[in-house]
Amino acid sequence: xxxxxxxxxxxxxxxxxxxxxxxxxxxxxxxxxxxxxxxxxxxxxxxxxxxxxxxxxxxxxxxxxxxxxxxxxxxxxxxxxxxxxxxxxxxxxxxxxxxxxxxxxxxxxxxxxxxxxxxxxxxxxxxxxxxxxxxxxxxxxxxxxxxxxxxxxxxxxxxxxxxxxxxxxxxxxxxxxxxxxxxxxxxxxxxxxxxxxxxxxxxxxxxxxxxxxxxxxxxxxxxxxxxxxxxxxxxxxxxxxxxxxxxxxxxxxxxxxxxxxxxxxxxxxxxxxxxxxxxxxxxxxxxxxxxxxxxxxxxxxxxxxxxxxxxxxxxxxxxxxxxxxxxxxxxxxxxxxxxxxxxxxxxxxxxxxxxxxxxxxxxxxxxxxxxxxxxxxxxxxxxxxxxxxxxxxxxxx
Ligand code: 3PG
Ligand code: MG
Numbered sequence: 281x282x283x284x285x286x287x288x289x290x291x292x293x294x295x296x297x298x299x300x301x302x303x304x305x306x307x308x309x310x311x312x313x314x315x316x317x318x319x320x321x322x323x324x325x326x327x328x329x330x331x332x333x334x335x336x337x338x339x340x341x342x343x344x345x346x347x348x349x350x351x352x353x354x355x356x357x358x359x360x361x362x363x364x365x366x367x368x369x370x371x372x373x374x375x376x377x378x379x380x381x382x383x384x385x386x387x388x389x390x391x392x393x394x395x396x397x398x399x400x401x402x403x404x405x406x407x408x409x410x411x412x413x414x415x416x417x418x419x420x421x422x423x424x425x426x427x428x429x430x431x432x433x434x435x436x437x438x439x440x441x442x443x444x445x446x447x448x449x450x451x452x453x454x455x456x457x458x459x460x461x462x463x464x465x466x467x468x469x470x471x472x473x474x475x476x477x478x479x480x481x482x483x484x485x486x487x488x489x490x491x492x493x494x495x496x497x498x499x500x501x502x503x504x505x506x507x508x509x510x511x512x513x514x515x516x517x518x519x520x521x522x523x524x525x526x527x528x529x530x531x532x533x534x535x536x537x538x539x540x541x542x543x544x545x546x547x548x549x550x551x552x553x554x555x556x557x558x559x560x561x562x563x564x565x566x567x568x569x570x571x572x573x574x575x576x577x578x579x580x581x582x583x584x585x586x587x588x589x590x591x592x593x594x595x596x597x598x599x600x601x602x603x604x605x606x607x608x609x610x611x612x613x614x615x616x617x618x619x620x621x622x623x624x625x626x627x628x629x630x631x632x633x634x635x636x637x638x639x640x641x642x643x644x645x646x647x648x649x650x651x652x653x654x655x656x657x658x659x660x661x662x663x664x665x666x667x668x669x670x671x672x673x674x675x676x677x
Contacts, residue, residue, distance in 0.1 A: 282457075283457065283460070283671065283674050283675065283676060284300075284453065284677045291327075291331050292333060293333070294422055295335075295421050297419055297422070298335055298338070298453065300339060301317055301336070301339060301426075304317050304318060306341075306352065306357065306536075308358055310352060312386055315528025317635075317654055318365065320454070321337075321426055322423065323454040323455070327453075327551045329392070329393060334388045334389065334394075336385055336393075337393065337559070339358070339427065340377070340435070340437075341398050341400070342398075343400065347383055353398050355372075355395055355396070359372040361598050370395055371384050371388070371395070372395050373397055375468070376397050387421045398566070399436070404435075407442045413436040413437070413444045416441050417441050417444035417445045421448055422448060422449045423448065423449070424450075425448045425450075425453065425456055425671065428459040428658055430638055431459075431658055431670050432661035442673055454603060458651065459653055459662075461588075462586060462630050462650065467632065468597065470496065474497045474594070475497065475598075476663075477503070477601075478493075478500060478599075479603045479604075481504060483509045483527045484524055487527075490534055490542075491534070491664075494534075494539075498541065502543050503545060505523070507567070507579070509527050510531045510544050511567055511568050513528045514524070516568025516627055518568075518576065519570035519573065519574045519576070520572070520573070520574065521576040532566070547582045548570055549578040549604065551611070552573055554605075554643065558612055577605045579604060582643070583614065584613070584614050588620070592620040595628070597622055598663065599629070599632060601632070606643075617646045619640055619643050620645070629651070632658030632659040637654070
């Protein structure tokens with residue numbers, strides 16, 4: 281079901297309270313190491329300021345615990361970066377609902393942008409506190425959710441704030457509209473064959489996704505360390521690979537109900553020193569035959585070929601999680617081969633957030649896929665078939 285968008289909303293002279301996901305990675309110097317989430321929010325922000333509206337942006341960053349170390353979670357760097365991207369200064373409030381935010385919100389002029397300090401510096405955010413939400417809600421005429429990466433959360437800014445703004449327009453931004461279009465609509469009416477590619481370290485993160493997709497997909501290709509837990513379940517030797525021993529029974533159950541849809545690697549690229557992948561001893565072995573002194577670090581070349589063949593004929597592709605340690609060559613080969621196959625196919629291709637989005641970006645394939653999700657946990661939750669309260673309560677188109 282389509283939601284009303286910010287573009288369909290009259291904003292001239294109005295204040296839009298926009299929930300964005302500026303939860304960006306920062307280095308030890310407090311510099312943003314990947315500004316994709318800030319860049320992705322630009323269309324919604326520009327839609328408002330170009331039409332003479334005011335924008336108050338709110339977001340969380342990290343998981344502050346209330347201690348001294350929390351300073352590093354300030355949203356200030358994102359306000360600076362946003363100002364650079366917009367080519368005009370962006371105001372920043374050093375609190376969220378306190379004196380500074382209230383004063384700066386009141387002074388905001390048409391076409392201007394204010395970024396509030398990290399929502400999670402206030403305990404009310406995670407608790408969904410109504411009083412905290414009420415103060416945020418009182419600042420604006422319109423609520424806009426463009427924080428796809430956080431849509432699976434029930435934090436105050438996601439649910440209690442739009443609840444408190446009932447009667448005022450409550451709409452989605454460009455990013456959330458596009459994410460819903462791909463992750464929900466494309467998956468509910470997929471072109472076939474529908475192929476899912478699932479990697480990453482843990483089976484436990486992906487159980488619900490596998491369960492849900494087994495009922496929808498034609499094939500599921502497994503890679504990443506998750507494959508070694510499945511290998512154990514089949515009686516394979518996994519050496520020192522990362523495995524979840526307590527998930528072996530579960531892996532057996534998933535294999536039993538997969539009805540041939542679940543494809544596992546046939547070979548594995550392993551090494552004997554994770555700390556020195558470039559310099560250590562490496563070899564390709566058949567899956568389930570990893571030597572005791574080695575660990576699996578990537579899918580092998582035979583698996584890459586098999587997976588590429590399946591991907592080639594797909595009409596819908598969903599990919600979440602890398603095939604190996606893609607940050608460390610040569611263990612990026614499997615992820616690269618899969619990325620190349622996805623890019624070459626003419627399927628609708630959807631890359632789930634987090635590591636797989638970073639991999640596709642780093643390897644230079646981001647422009648050759650249909651959609652790269654900005655949400656890690658949120659895109660997984662959507663692939664699990666979960667409903668999102670934060671989206672459901674917004675106005676219909
Ligand atoms: C994310 O990066 O996954 C989102 O910003 C949500 O953050 P959270 O997992 O801390 O709620
Ligand atoms: Mg997360």
